[in-house]
Structure formats: C-alpha cells, structure tokens
Amino acid sequence: MIPNNKKGRYQTYQKALNVKGVEYKYWSLRKIAQDYQAVLSKTPFAKRLLIENVMRQTSDLNASSRIIKALLFKNTTLDSERIGQSTEFSFYPSRVLMQDYTGIPALVDLAAIRDAVAQAGGEPSHVTPKCPVDLVIDHSLIVEQSGSESSINTNRALEMARNRERYTFLKWAQKNFRNLTVIPPGKGICHQVNLEYLSHVVRVDENGVLTPDTVVGTDSHTTMVNGLGVLGWGVGGIEAEAAMLGLPLTIAVPRVVGVRLDGQLRPCVTATDLVLTITERLRSHGVVGKFVEYYGSGIAHLSVADRATLANMAPEYGATCGIFPIDENTISYLTLTNRPSSLVDRVRAYAQEQELWWDTNTVSPEYDEDVVVDLSEVVPSIAGPKRPQDRLNISAIKQATLDQCSIEGASTSSSRPGRLESGAHLDHGDVVIAAITSCTNTSNPAVMLTAGLVAMAAVKKGLTVPDYVKTSLAPGSLAVARYLNDTGLQHYLDLLGFHRVGYGCTTCIGNSGPLKNNLEAEILERSLNVSAVLSGNRNFEGRIHPAVNLNWLASPPLVVAFALAGTTCIDLENEPIALNSNNEPVYLSDLWPSQTMLNEMLKLVHESHFRLSYDDITEGDEEWEQLSMKDSACYPWDENSTYIQRPPFLELLPPTFPIESARVLAILGDSITTDHISPAGRISEHSPAGHYLLSKNIRPEAFNSFGARRGNHHVMVRGTFSNLRLENKIAFPIRGGFTRCYGDTKLDDCNMSTTEKVPPVIPIFDASKRSLEFQVPLVIFAGKDYGSGSSRDWAAKGCLLLNVKAVIAESFERIHRSNLVGMGVLPLQLMRPGELIAFALEGNETVFIAPNEPLKPLLELNIIIVTAQGSEHTIPVIARIDNPKELEYFNSGGILKYVLNQLEMDMR
Template structure:
C-alpha cells in the first residue's frame, strides 16, 4: 500500500485569531474533484486527513472516499477518531466500572495505573435515574430528586470518584437535563478546536455516545452516533472506531409543514419511510429547499430518531439556521463566527445549488405530512390519528375478555381495555423542541378555559430535557395550565421513555391485574417496545406533547380523537379542533425563547445541587471496591487477562433460547423494574435488599451479578423453546425442565456445555446497550446465529468475544426445520478465522440425524477480528497500552 501523505494544512483567520485546518479544497488537488461528495462523508474525509500516519490511516483510505462519488458505495474499512465521547449514567457507570477494573489490571502487572485515562474529552450526563414516584403535585420534583439521590448514593459517589480520578472526564450532575439536549444546547461546538504545538487547529465537532440517540446532535451539523459502552471506552482510550465507509441515502425535503401538524408528526413520517426503505448501517443526509423552513429543533427531533429508522445517523448540514440556533442558545460570538467561517471554507455549508452524489434518494413534501402517532409496540409503526381507535381495538380483540370492566377503588369509574393510565411529556426527542412544548402548554390553556380536565385514572408527568424548558414555559405563562391538568414537573431527565415511569397508583394497578386489561400509555418519547414503558401497560403510543395532553383529557386510546368528543366542557362537548392551537399562536410563544435563558441555566452546569455536593469522594487513583455493595462490583472481564485466548471449534453446544424476528436490546438487556420473583430480585433479597429498595436494572448496571441475572429476562420476551410462554424462561436439556434462562445458563456452565442463541431478523435493534452483549457473554453464550443483526449490537457482541453468525442462502430456523432441541457443532471454527468467513454448522437432531448448513461470520472488519482474538475489545486495548 502507498504511504503517500497529503499536506493540506491551511490558515483561517477569524476575528483576531488565526487557526489552521485540513482543507478539503487543497486535498482535492491530490484526490480529484470532491464537489459531489455528501457533506457527511466530507467530515469523515477531514478526519482521515488530520490523522494520516501511514498505518491506521493511509493514502488509499483517502482515495477510497474520493472514489466513493463514482460508485456511491464502498467496501473500504476506515479508522474514525471522534473528537469526544458522550455518556449518560446508565451506560456511563458500567463504562467507568470497566475503566476502574482496567486500572486494577494494569496495577497488577506492575505498570502505572494512570495509563488508563481518557485521551478524548468525555462528558457524562446523569439523566437516566430519576423515576416518576411522585406526580401531579407541586412537591413532585423535589421529592423525586431526593428519592433519586437516596437510591443512587453509591453510584453517584462512584461517579464523583471518577471525575476526580480520571483526566478529561466531566460529569453533569443529576437534575440538569437529558444528555442529548444538554449536548445540543451547551456541549456541542460544531467547530472543535485543539492546541497543537504553536497552532490552534479547527476541525468538525464529532462524537460517539453510549446512547443510540446521540444522533440528535446531527441536527446541528455535528456528526455523531451511538456505540456500545465498550466501543466508547475504547474510543476514550485512544482507539479509533473501525467502520466500513457507509452508503449515504439522500433525503430531500420540499415545501412547508401544514397547519395543525407538529415536528413529531414529521419525524414519525420520516421514520416510517426510512424504515420501509431499509437504511440499517447507512448515513442519511437531508437536503433540499424544505430545510430552509425547518427550524433547528425540528431537525434535531428528526436526527434523534435515527435509531428508530435504523440509520447510523441522520445528518443536517450547517447553514443559516445552525447559526441562528447557536446565537439563541448563548454560544460565544467568536465561536459562532468560527463555525460559519470554517463551514464555508471547508465546503461543509449547505448549498442546494450543488448536486451531490447519494447512494439513493427519497423525497418528502412537507405539505403532505398529517397528524400521526406510532404504536402500539414499535416506533416505526406509524398510524394516522383517525385510525388509532381501530388499531387499538384490534389489539384489544386479542384479550381473553375484550369487554371486561373492573371497578377502580375510590373512583366512579370502571377501568377497561384501551383506557389510558400513563400520559407523559418526556424524552429527548420532543422536549428539545420549543414548538411542540409550547403547543402542549397552549392546548392545556385552551382545555382549562373550555372546562375540561384530565381523567383521574391517568398518571400525568412532565419531564423536560433541560431547565430552559421550564424557563420558557414560565415566561409564556403556560406552566400553571399544565399543572392544573396534573402535568407538574417531575424531574429533568429520561423518565417514562426508558421505563422509569414509576408505579401506577395502587387502585389502578390492582384493577389492571384483576382484569388482565390491555391499558395504554401515550408519551412524547422515541421508544415504545413491549414491556419497556411499564410492565402493566401493553399498548404504548408515541405522540407529540399536545397529543399527550389531549389523550389525557380523553382518558382512553379507544377513541377517534379527530371526531369524537374529548369530554364535557362548561358549555357542552369539546373536540380536539376546538382547543388545538394555531401555528401562529405557537410561533408567538416560541419567539419568547431567548439566549439569556440558556446562559443562565448553563452558567454553572457542573456544580450540582447540595445533594450532589455532599456526596463523599475517594481521592485514590484506583477504586476501593466494597464487597457488600449491590450497585458497584468489580467485573470479571479481566480475570483471565494475560492468558492466551483460544479460538477453537464449538462442540455439543445447546440452544439457550430460540427467538423470532425483531428481538431488541430492550428484550435482551436488563431494563426497568426488578421483580422480586426474578433471579435478580432473588439475588438482591439474599443480599438483604428489600423489594421497595430494588431501584431499577439501569441503576444497578455497575453490578454484573444483577445484570447477568436480568439478561433475556424481559417480561415480554418470547422464547420459542417454550411456545406460548412469555418472560425469561427456557428449557434445560437434557432434563427438559422449564427454568429461568439464568438458572439454565448456570447449569450449563457447571456441565461445561457451550451455548448458542438462535434468532430471526433484526436481532438486537433498539438502544446501544453494552449489557445486551456483556450479559450474553457472562451467561456462557459462544455464538448467536440470526437472519440479520442491528449494527451496534453485532459490533458489541464481537467486542465481548461472542461470535455473531448470519444464516445464508435465505435460510432460517423455519427453512432448516430447527427446533432448538439439537446439539450444535462449528467444526471449522479455529485460529485462522477470517473477516466474513463462511462456516459450517452441524445441527444434530435428537434422533441422531445431522443437518449441516452454512453461516457467515459477521466479524466485519480486521479491527474487530483483532478484538475477538484478544477475547474482547477492552482486553485488546489493555494489551496495546501495556505494549506501549
């Protein structure tokens, strides 16, 4: 390969400061015309130009991007180095636990423990731990914060230790906001700067994050996406993110949004279109004159949902709207000037006159968008508003007694199928968007004035993504109207959307269980997979914030909200059209948002409140592990570090579980409430923890003992080894006993029996959860054989030393007539394993007959193969650091 390098460093003067940047125009003299290259790929090209070293980045990598314009796709693997890493606390705590364990491993070799330090800037925002315990009263916020800190003292003290012990590691304390909204409003720079020698370099702000919705920042022209926690740890420690050059699907927007439609309606429409198109593993880049009419917050709302439409990211180039938002959110004058000057000089400024080469193109006329929701089980299942009733009734028809009604203790109401029990304005998707938040407040005002109120069986909550939301709702005079309907502030963070919805009121919970009722939740979130929102709620709908309020007024999803009355007002029936605010009324309130709000709320963002400041801090370089802790435990991943890792044939493996299509990481990874009867609940009780103090799986992600017991334990997961059953149960072979998946895995480990998992299409869709891969490994699973994999989860499996294998020749479990009762062999798996290799699988049926078939090894890059040969990505990083 050529070791040629391209010298394209160029000065850029902005105000009184001279910067240097790696000019794509200058690089084009060596690489050829780059004018049709999508802007998202230009960011990747700049990244490679800046890191040319002849080893990890070679001239041929640069040429591959330039040549992409002709073929509009590439099989080239590149090494991407993001400027920074973003974490939330659920994924951040286990990452920090691993870093602490790596420090111990380094110390045991006699080397300096401080070899383990983030080399890239890392921001961790504590936003995933607040739960909606208290609601619908003015004390809810204070009470929930106090409960959050009390429950999570060990975790938060651990994070404070990490903030002290590690360099380049900042923590945004609880009660501040959702990491993606904090990133959009404060952390992101769009143009990143770095002192290098005598020069100040400027280059595109890029990042990876441990939450799949990291993609929200692409709405600001910042290229970033979600990775597993283990990949993020490697990036923190200086390892590049290995990736194939992606296809880039252009999404052209034209026209204007119509009256009565919201950004949520737009994003659910885009999600459905792109999911139907098939964009897994691809970049989506938005262009067209419609962008001129799309506010930054709407762009961020769309970009946020990239995981739901399956893309790596949904990128919006920098333009005038970006600059307006930077001004609004209180960025410095010099930073704003730098962003505009750099984007224009580097060819990263949106230019609709310049045609770009895309792998494929979709088009949407914004004028055709209609009010919609998504559900009742998946975010890509768009349903027009008039059809919600029929869709819900179809769901209800599957109940044992579809007409069942159960009296609610203390209420003059009989709870029935379709009734709404949770209405939550929550999540990063929409609470970053002033237009939909103001719309919710205005609808609440109009409802109060019409004499309506929320039905008493509905649990209401308001969890904004940042404190700025509270400021502008207050300034608009809308907070009091939301509160009159029970939408009191419950916390600043991810709540209902991640299952932190808190318990239903006792009387409601009792009625739901007694009638086995299919009740509903409506939330302004981005996730509604089965069992995620609340274990007792089967119908979950994603909607705009004003629709959340409207359905709370109706009290049911068994209603055509476009034509049926929401309820009796002071002057008769009130319909949605009577109280829906006009676009002009919404715009009038949005105009009241100003930069002073942002500057006030972010002036002291890292200090935290008195709860945070009172937490004890250990000053040592290595962590003082507490054996009795049920939150933070030393993980087992480095116990065998230093011993050779053998890649050898798998013999006589058993199937731990057999799954169908669309098994998500929400099904695999422990999340939500911990049931006392579950293996994790039993473990905690054995440690002396009472069920009321269990907290959530997410809060205990720093304890592998809890997490491995909760892997594959989702209450809605369906293991086809036990047809008709739900929950984390399986058959143990050869005993044929029905046991929990955890118990079966432990038995198999005692019997030295390797395990595999069989699955259908889209295995591992959902959030970028490291524990979906970590738990799989700790249960003893050697390989997962599926029809197709979600990008992040496939990569995470490799990173944890679990082999992802894909059926070939349109084969699957059904075609091959596999039952899961077979023994499985992989005889040709060995030390000579190659990227994408075809492997033979032998399935030995109970009658002794052998069915052989081919699978493709989904280790996709040479870097991934290095990780697998080391036993995992973290082990590989540790080996490399010690070699240095």
C-alpha cells in the first residue's frame, strides 16, 4: 500500500513530541511504516535515518514513495531497476565537516565562483554555504621536533610561520562566508572534535522540528561519528562544495551489511585489535559501496569510544559507513562530554519515539547480508606493512618483516636484540618511527590510558627507547591531554620520549617530519627496509615517510611496546622486549596493566576534561587572533602567492565526444590509492613541483608540504602521480611519477618512430604539458579498486589538469569515482575483468572512445585500442556516471561549472 497524499509532501506524518515540557515536532517513522504496512523494527537503523531524510526533504511524492518502499522492505525490486539506476534519491545532510587540507581548496573554489558571479553582474555574497559548515585546522602540523618538552611549541611556531598565508585566507573565509565556523589550529582533529563536541545526534531546526544529525565530510574518516549513532560519511571536496551550496547528494538505496557482535573482548584486547580484525573480515567479505551496521548483544560491551574506533576505519574496510544505534552508552558519552542536558533529553526521547533506540530486548533488523564476529575470539593484532586490511597476530610480525626484507633483497638477523649497541648500525626491520598519532585511537580513553600504563611499567623496570626511534604523541583533542596529565601518565610517556608534539593528524597523513640523527641518508645508502609503527588507519606505500618501506598499524600501547623493542623483528608474545638494567628479560606481559588497574584509571576521566577543552574552541592563540585581511566580498588574489591561487576549473571547456587518438599516460595495477595519485607529503626540490617553487624564489626548507599547498593548482598538478612508490608499467623499471611519450613524432624530442625505438622516461607532468601543447588527449588504465583511500579531490582535479579525459579501470572506489565525474573526467569500468591483463598493454597504443549514443547513466559502450603495429581491439566498458544528476554535472564540465551555470540562470 502506498499512501495517498495530494499535498505532494508527507505533511500528515509530522507529529508532536513533548520533552520535559518543551514541545517539538518531528517526522514520524512509526506512522509511515504503519501506512506502508511495514514492521519498522525490521528495517536497518541506517535506512530509518534515510527514510526520515526523504520524508522531510522530498517534493516528488510519486518518486519518494517508491524509494521509501525500497528502504522499508528488504529485497524490494523497483520498476525498471538497473544497476545504479532507479534506486537513486536526493540526500540532504544537516551539515558539512572539513579539515584544512581538503577544506581550503573547496573554499578557494567558492571564492572563484564569487568572482565569476561578480563578473556576471551578480551579488557575490550570495555564494555562501547554505548549511552549517565546520572547518577544523588539523592537517598542517608537521612533527619537525619530538622527544622533548619544547616539541609542541616548536612545531606550533613552525606551523604558523609556514601557513600564515593559508590561515589568513581562512580568516577571510570565516568573515565572509555565512554558516562557516573555523576552529583554529591546536584544538584537535576534525573527527574527534566532531565526536566530542560538534555532533548533536538529534538537531532542532528553526521551526522547532527534531531531525537526526547527519553529516558529510571532506575527510573519508568522517565515519568516526557513526559510533555516536550519527549517519555520516566522507565525500570528495567537490561533492562537499555542492552540499554546502544547497545541492543534494544523489545516492542509491544502499545494501546494508549487518555485522553481529557477540560476546565481549578479553581484557588484553583493545578496540584497535577489534577494528583491524573487522577490517580484514569485511574486506574479504566485500562491502565496497555498502552500508555497514553493527548490532547484537556485543555492542552493549563497547563504549562509544570503542564504537568510534570501528566506525573510523569504515573506509579501510571499504564501506560507506559503519554505524551503531543509539542506546544508553550514547547517553553516557553525551553526558561525559558535557553536552547540554536539554540535548541529552531530546536524544533519548526522540530515539525512543522513532524506534532508533537499542537495548538488549530490541528485535534485530533484517539485513541484506550478515557477518558474525565473536568478540571473545579477537586477539592482539597489527596490520601491514602496506595495507590496513593485512592483519597479523602480533606474534607473526617478526616473520612478516623477515619476509618483506627477503622480497626486497635484504636480509636481517632473526635474533635482533631489542636495542642497538653503542656504535652499531641500523638494521632491517628496526623501528625508526613510533607514533601515537591522531585519528583512529586517540579519542579512546581506554587505549590511551593503557599506553600510559605500559609506559609507567616500562619506566619502573628501567627500560628506555633506543636513540634511533622517533617517538611522538599527537592527541586528537585537548581533553586527552587533560586526562593524561591528571592521571599522571603523561609523565611516564614523556620519560620514554612520547612528549606531545601538537594537536593534529601528523604521522597518520605523512607529516612525520625528519627521522632522528639524519637516518634518511643511512637508510638510502644501505637500502634498508626499516619500520614505522603508528596508531593511525592508513599505511599505504610512501605515505608515512619516503624513507620507510614497512608501515604497521597498531594500538597505542603496542606502539609504546615496539618503540621499546626498537624492531619489528620480534615476537612480542614470546620474546622479551628488552633487558632491564640487571640484564633480566622484560616481556610485554610484564608491562600490560590488569583490567582492574585500567578501570580505576578510566574513572578519572570526567566531564570537566571536555568542558574546559571546548569552552573556547573557536578562539586561537595570539598569532591566530592577529591574522587579518582587508574586508572584501571577493577574495583579493595575489598572483605572487605560492599558496593560494585562483583555480582555472571554471574556464575549462566541458568534455566532448568522441575522444579520438588518445595516448596512454599511465598503466597502473590494482589498489592504486589516492595517496598514489594526489600529491601528499614532502615536496622534493628535484621534482616538477620543486622546480616551480624554486622558480618563485622559495627555498627548499620553506617548501612545506603538498597538503599545505592544495590551494595552488600550479603546485598540485605538478605533483599529481608523483608518489615515489607508484609503478607505471610504461616507465618500468623506474618507479615514481614518470612515463614515456609514445605517439606522433611531434611529441618526441628525438623524432623517432615509436615502432622501432623506446622514447625516454620523463616526468608525468612534462608528458602532460606536451600533450596539451599538441592537443593530444590522454587516458589512464588501471586495475581493481582504483582510487581507494582518502577522499582527496586533487586526485581528480590533478587528472583533469593533466589533460586526462578518461580513466579505464576494472573497478573504482566510491568517492574517487564520484570525484572524477564531478570534475568532468570519464570513469570507464571494464565489463570483462582481467581483459587488460590478457591484452598486455605497453603504453604505445592509441585509444578511441566514441559512444554510439549520447551519454546516459551507466551507458555500455566500446573503446577501441589500436596497437603500434596497427591491430585493433574492441573492449566493452560501462560509463560509471551512475545517475542523472551526475550526468548533469559531467555534461556541465563538473560540479563547479554546474553550480555557476545555475547561479547565472538565477540572475537572468
């Protein structure tokens, strides 16, 4: 039964709710389920939140009735259903969350749109966020100094000196864009601030209507807030800009994978061990593009901090989100983190009224797929050395390290001692970075306090950290620093070198800074395979530090343990970490605290730690407050700036077809991440980006990072595909951002015939420049899971500016595929997996993309590949423009031009 509502909206479903004397309105999920003759409790929690969003936002009753039916009933077949089509609907998030690396380019784009509107005679101030936007500055801090009390001040001073121009732009943006709040540097990371402060769980609009708090963020780990029962996920900066300007996100009715948690974790096991286990399981199961929802009796034994750890790594297991329901643990967390009592009351009342509340008597929903995890079977774990889903028991890391060294042609002693003797050389597998770094774990008091207790036990047993290990601690919020201080545990962490280095993402995003004692030179000279151990969520090749090949994810207490050992060639379950001053072996079990000891410490974490930390959250230090810029509705661009430049995207022509005689820029393998594509980390003075900065009289020590220069497209396009670990088959055996220019002789310096000789290897940027000069379009070929990892919009923007017209891959990760479409680059997915491997591309081929009909969502078409010898091969592909709204964006030349076109139409 489909309800008949002639008003075209679901007004009859708006009900009243009294919460301790305050009258609110809300959109009733119970009422709509009743009218559809559905059992609401059988619908997954996440889908109930989506139904509410559709009810509240839609004006098309016929379309929305069909979508609501699909959301309410499992395995509903929609009329004329097709992969990715007919199941789409508009989703309007309550708010947008950004960090500075991805947020600055988004705001730079909005500033450019303001210019275009002003030039067209419109009012530039109309270009402003239509929903609340919070930008937390957390990505610019680099661990230049560590291991001393002065580290935090030194790093903060360097951050401010390097980023003054960027931060001044943000001060301008905060003053000129309505609905934008900028949280200054030194306050914490966006995910933890979102969890501990920004999220309401249930919001109240200006009309007194209660609505679920929903969010999209320009960081893929926006999912962390799913642990609080808030539906949210990461999007590219391009999609975020659309949401900021009032456009909906077009999403498909999701498949929801229910992960049933049974039992409870053993005392020696942390939430980090659990999330690494979950990541391994769900990557194997296959949840890319799906929603994950946790349920079962086991969730009662997980705090919100534990749940946030699991939700944080949803991108690592491939899901759109990893959500938990609202329950008593949610209420306890809101109270602990100093949320107003009125907010806590309405969360409880609304969740219970809307059947969004969970307890042990709650009926389990019916999921599209099910996975069962017994919490009692989870063991201490570590993941790596290159992917977060490659989990190992901690006893297995020794052999894994030895195996990796063997693969790389190195060897190491299997009985490496826990520390170097005086004057001894560094060895393979030695830990040169041990970082308790923000994101996955630092919001979790249990693991942070356990790390402190391990440090205390180690100090009392006389253990120290070897001199070559760079140790650091970057709390995710000021609240963590307060409770580590108040418990006295920071003192012991300091004694081992885990001094606070600042409040930012640091090592997890590659801002690890230089190694100790100039070890980079020795590592390079001796071709050493050394290790980094960090408590983050990403360990992709080349991400953590360019000199470190082996990167391992672990809980904060295990980071301390491996720092003490000084090597990953060790079985921590059975071998001693080190010898104490009496030459007696000390094992991990000797340092690990009892559950009773940990529980006593947890009692010391209280509401005042959060209240004091967030009372002045929008106030920066003296340097921040002194930043100022001349007031103007349009940003005063400085053509000499090497940080902020007006982007060129609004001036580029929309894509046209056919694409003829395209050449191949790169042939890439499986699991190419946005870390491989988008510029990140240090800028080499020998790279195209380095040459550009040198030409602007910028000294190498002032290059800063690619992330800090995301507001300058001249730097970013030169760094696209510049990752040192990138393997482009065309440039084999040379790694990094290189290719060869095959094709017309006008593209070859040597005027040679490509059928006879191989052209020289040159930087990808140089090849792109030549293709633009001679108007030769470029394509990229890749394997499975292209674009996995962080939601970096420059992975798509860089491709566009490199003259890439299409990316042809076996499969795409969700966010990057959307970003490509949003920039006007065509993602083409192979219909026959493995075909390119069989075809054995060399890079000297010519590619033709000529659809037989106008582009439409998920159009099936053929591409023609012509070899250097003249033979033709036809390969069927699907154009991964997944819905009509994406088609509008693509045909406009991307979301930015679409928005500008809409604004110009409004002005007419």
